[in-house]
Amino acid sequence: MTSTVMESRHLWKAYEAHLVAVKDVSFRIREGEIKLIFGPSGSGKSTFLRCLAMLTTPDKGDVFLRDVCLTKPGVDLNRARARIGFVFQHIWLFRHLTALDNVELALRRVLKLPKTEAKERALQALREVKVEEWAHHYPAQLSGGQQQRVGIARALARNPDIILLDEPTSALDPELTGEVIDTLRDLAKKGTTMLIVSHEMPFAREIADEMIFYDEGAIVETGPPEQFFTNPQSERAQKFMIRLIKKTKRE
């Protein structure tokens, strides 16, 4: 049996008393697995992902990265985050750095690699997401799709244990989502452990080992993609799938 990479146990996060984004969520992902979270907007998917990377501090419950409990006081969160790749919906590259420097910065400052090695690895990461020729451009000079691929390169350059992707394509123009999806497909082939929040259904069906329907701060239903496309068990998932499939067809 392959080992658990990341796990949450009874995780809670509320913004206000009536706005509970994560409600007692327990979840686990193993080495090489790809899981996909989907559900209505505002249901707390992003907050859940941020809690896993400890970018938002959960109120209650535990997060584990392999054997390390990230919610225990005194744990070195910077070191833990260095082993987690995170891709943001709104990309959030470092605006004053070129694509290459964006990827290189953490290799130099966090992994403390020497300059030449850091550069070599950063270029390698940019090559993997096929934006190598844009290495010396600033974020504002790149298209949204190129920017997001640099964002993915930044996340994977450290060889993280897992990559968390928060709606990586939803801020992009429809004609640019394809190139980002292709990049994710390549990562999937290489066996990268990924947890993706996404509503790209054909893509989900193709690569996800498991889909998770998330609504009102809780996991409502989990199962293989086929279950959701042919026979969702919960009523809420059924309704959501119908809406989603209609929308996908329109597009």
Added chain:
Amino acid sequence: MSRKLSVAIVALLISLMLLLLAVYYGKFSMFGYIVKYLPLVLDGLILTIEVTLFGIFGGLALGTLLAIGDMYGGKAISTAIRLYVEFFRGSPIIIQLFIFLYVIPTLFHILIEPLTVGFAVFALNSAAYQKGYVKGAMEAVFEDQMTAGLSVGMSKPQIILYVILPQALRIVIPAWSNEFCSLTKSTAAVLVIGLRDLTAVGMTIVGQTWRILETYVFIAVLYFVWITAVTKIADVVYERKKIPGIEISV
């Protein structure tokens, strides 16, 4: 753009040299009397430049630290910083100079040289203003860049140093240039603690010659050339350091 600015700076410096030469050879007979005071004027100009440069760069360094302290230092530190800022922004600089020259030495039984007081007060005073500019600029780049930095495993100090400040200090240049203009002119206040800056030298010359108009025009031109040269350099630096996507709309 930056080329035009360089030309402007060179033109200004040349006209200053021509002015000084004309004065020196008495061609500009109206200003001829100044020749014998030129060494004195030069001393005053140098003092003014020294106080200004120390004030502006000391103020930038201290102001940046104050901005960081205000944002991350917790409640006590942030309150202390606000009090500091209110004191230096809310009282006349002449009174600040007197406080540092007379009150503080008396309280602590130490002796502070007037020159040290001049340097220190202008750096402390300018820091109070520059803290505001730097903090505003940091807040403008803050939120998403901080989260992005945390997500790759950097510590907060590393993110401030490598991500937030490089962006904030670029944005702050135009405001900094304004601060420089206002600081240069207010350095004239050091004459109240007996320092012989450019304005003080002007007053001395007027006292000896009674040539009020010519002397002050001459002194004013020197201020003008110095301020214009530096602000143009700041414009050039702003243009050179500009990165696509990081600009301010004034």
